[in-house]
Amino acid sequence: MANTVRKNYPVTGMGCAACVARVQKALQQSAGVQEAEVSLASNSARIDFDPQVTSPSALRQCVQDAGYDLLVPDEDDEADPDLDESEALEARAEEAHEAAFRALRRDTLLAIVLAVAVMALGMLVPAFPGKSWLTAALAAVSAAWCGRRFFVTAWKQICHGHTSMDTLVALSVGISFLFSLFNLLFPQVWTSRGLEAGLYFESSAMIVAFILTGRLLEERAKHRTTQAVRALIGLQPKRRDIRRGELVEVLPGERIPADGTIEQGRSYVDESMLTGEPIAVFKEAGSPVFAGTLNGQGALQLRAEQTGRDTMLSAIIRMVQDAQGSKARIQHTVDKVCSWFVPAVIAVALLSLLGWSVLTPDGFVRGLLACVTVLVVACPCSLGLATPTALTAGIGRGASQGILIKDADSLQVAARIDAVVLDKTGTVTTGQPEVVELRWLSDDPALPALLRTMELRSGHPLGEAVAGHLSDTAELPDVQDISALVGEGVQAVWQGKEYYVGKSAPERFAPAERWRESGHTVVYFHDGQRLLAALAIADALKSGSAEAISALAAQGIRVHLLTGDHAAAAFAVARRVGITDVRADALPADKVAYIKELQAAGHRVAMVGDGINDSAALAQADLSVAMGKGSDIAINTAMATIVSSDLAKIPELVALSRRTLRIIRENLGWAFLYNIIAIPVATGLLSGTLGFVLNPMVAAAAMACSSVLVVSNSLRLLIPKK
Structure with missing residues (x-):
């Protein structure tokens, strides 16, 4: 679709991976939608759609028809070109989350109180008239009020032909409570057969309490994984009336309100939110500044060049949101597993009930307990959260370090670079x-x-370098007839005598050959007869380049230097930073060919560049990384962007991606292992071998802990690695 746009919208009402699958399917089947990816970790949907075919309100209706809700901008927000809709949507999503979290916390606390009361009545309080009915009443409040969210969501989804984690919880709580209530009302059904009319109100109440407690902890942890975007949005300037070309006063301590150039004033500006570098940057007339950065002690006057949604900060927010809303290839496989997980669990639960009822004498009660336990213990949430929470935390961590990762696949690819x-x-x-x-x-x-x-x-570029080197020296006011000699240098007259600066000299200078072999440009200063001075000029190394390359080597990565510069300059730089593989005099097509050679040899290649001439090679590489101060074409081609252009961020990117992938493997390993072990144990198949039958209350606690463990493990990514 030629007119496709990409938007990130918050989604409410999702509780597990099955919910994600339903919302994603509903969006993908909607007219005008080219692609949709829904994330449980960030509770958001990334949608590519044609605005001429559909609209945000139509997409919202589509999601609502599936039993959920999509938060889209109001018409006023969409009409205002200077308003970044992400801020309005994030504010609404944050408000909705806070309201939902408060309700969840209230219900959880009440559920815990009721569960403790029911347990105390059942196990500690001596028998008294009406004890069972009081227990039933407390369990009813727990199920009907505290657990109402499970029943409401399950009913909506059943009406749409769907199932989810809430379906399992609603079935287990409902069966436990109704079976106990039946036994309380009609105990003779069992006593007439010589069986005990067991009451399982404790199970019903404890299941609600454990599940809600787990969900409360899970929501709190999930909310932390998206804190990077919220922090960036919080930095957006509040002044909305600024227009391009306008002169804007910025007082000490204020945030820069727009991208622009300093016209007047001097100050240090904290750009850590963009670059990840803690040291403030000195700014003066002519220096660029960016919206959201923090002015220091000096007053500044800037000329606004980009405002609203066109600022670098807004672009970074959109990039991080896109990345956190994307899915790695491994997640698509997990989603397919989760789509049939809930129906499969329900089938296993029913088979447990049927098997115990048919194969053992008076096994209905035992079968019913096994059925409830299977429904409770199964945890699609841990499977659904294993990948997205780690990716969201990893991408957020990268953003806070000044590393902008385009999507989840880029993070996965970076982990395998050699x-x-x-x-x-x-x-x-x-x-x-x-x-x-x-x-x-x-x-x-x-x-x-x-x-x-x-x-x-x-006015010559090399002249600026020489003048800068001699900055402590004053100018001479009486120098006359300064003129540039095309291809030669500069000529001037001082005190009646001609002087020259250029590449030729009236006499031989022995060190010049060594300088040239080192890749330096040699410049001579003479009076036409005598050589007065000689200078070696070179492209300055970035601070920390050698250390960054050493760090990459320590990670098992081979570093190559690929440049269009001449061989002497290329090898000189390579020697200074510790690179042995060098290709010089490379045109854009040669760079692509070099990347292909490495790939043909079995290497997974990352290309790091900043210019238009690097864009083709960036597109060819397995992982493309652009320096943030480079060309727009290079940045748009890249899968990751280093905002500060600091080469030291490359090994940080590799380390972060490897750490993220390791945590994803840990999460998935735990989630699969938990379900593979827990579900058979819950059916009672191993009761003869293990000598015990899993209680529904214990199953509820185990399920809640499983999800919390996965999310907590992902949150380790937000802790700086020392």
Whole structure:
């Protein structure tokens, strides 16, 4: 669809992986929707749709028809081009979450009180007239009030032909309570057969209490996994009346309200929310600033260039939301398992009831207990949460470190990288020339000032590097006839004598050959007869480049340098940072071919670049990483973006992705192992071998703990790795 747009909308009412499957199926079958992915961890839907065919309100109706709700922007929000709808939606989602969380907490506390009371009546309080009826009344309040959410949701889903975790809970609580109530009303049905009319009100009340407690802890933990987006949205400026081109005053301590350029003033600005770097950056006239960053002690006047939803902060928010709403390939497999999990559990529960009833004398009661226990102990939630909670936490952690990950698949791919290809200029180096060596061959104290004056007024890029190197030297006011000689350098007249700065010299300078072999550009300063000074100029290395490459090597990753620069410069940089695999003089097509060579040799390749000439190679690589200060084309092509352009973030990205994948494996391993063991034990098949039958109350506690364990394990990703 040519006019497809991508939006992230909060979803309410989902409780397990089966709910996710229903919402996703409903959206995918809606007219105009190209693709939809629903996340239980972030309670959101990422939808690609054609706005000429459908609308957010139509999508919401589609989700509501499936028994859930989709929070979409109001018409006023959509009509305002300067309002980032993510903030309005996040505020509404946060409000809905807070209301739901308060209700859940209230119901949980009441359910615990009722469960304790029912247990005390059943086990500690001596018999008295009406004791059983009081127990039944307390259990009824627990089921009908505290557990109403399970029955309401289950009924809605049954009406739509669906099942979910709530279906299992509603069945188990309902069967326990109704069976106990039947026995209380008609005990003679059992006593006439010489059997005890057992009451299981404790099971009913404890199931509700345990499930609600688990869900409360789960919701609290899930909410933490999405804190990165909420933190970013909280940084958005509150001033909405700013227009492009407008001059804006920013007082000390205020947040920058728009992307723009400083026109007047000097200050330090905290950009940690964008770059992950804790040190404030000095800003003065001509410096770029970004919305949401925090001004320090100085007053600034800036020219607004991007406002509202066009700022870098808004783009980062959308990117993180897209990533957290996406699914890794492994999650699609888990979703398929979860889609038949609940029906399969119900079938096993019914078979348990039937088997015990038919195969053992008077086995109906035992079969009923096994049926209830199977329904309670099964945990599709742990399966459904295993992958998305870890991915959401991992992507959020990356955002807080200044690493923007495009989607879940990118995180999964990054964990398997064994070769990293680096562009040189702008990636390993700053892309800004600097003087690395200056040799004076004359002791005239006025010459440094003359050289600086000539270079400062030349307008040549190398001239800026020389002038910067001599910044402590004053300019000479009486230098005349400064002019650029095309292809040669700069010429000037001072005190009636001509002076030259350029690539030619009137006499041989021995170190020049060594400088050139090191990849440096050699510049001479002379008066036409005598060489006065020689300078070696090189592209400056980025701080920490060598350490970053060493860290990648320690992770078992081979680093390659791939550049369009000449061989001498490429090998010189490679030696300084510790890279042995170098390809120089590479055109864009050569870069693609080099990536393909590595892939053909069996390597999983990450390409790191920042320029338009890197975009084709970025697209070819298994993992593409763009430096945040690079071209828009490179950033749009990339699967991950390093906001600060700090090469040290690459090994951090690899470490984060490997850690995330390890936690996903742990979560899935636990979830599958739990269900594989718990369900057979719950049926009572192993009662002869193990010598016990699992109680529904214990089953409820085990199920709740299973989900909480998975989510808590994922939250480890939010803890900084030391």
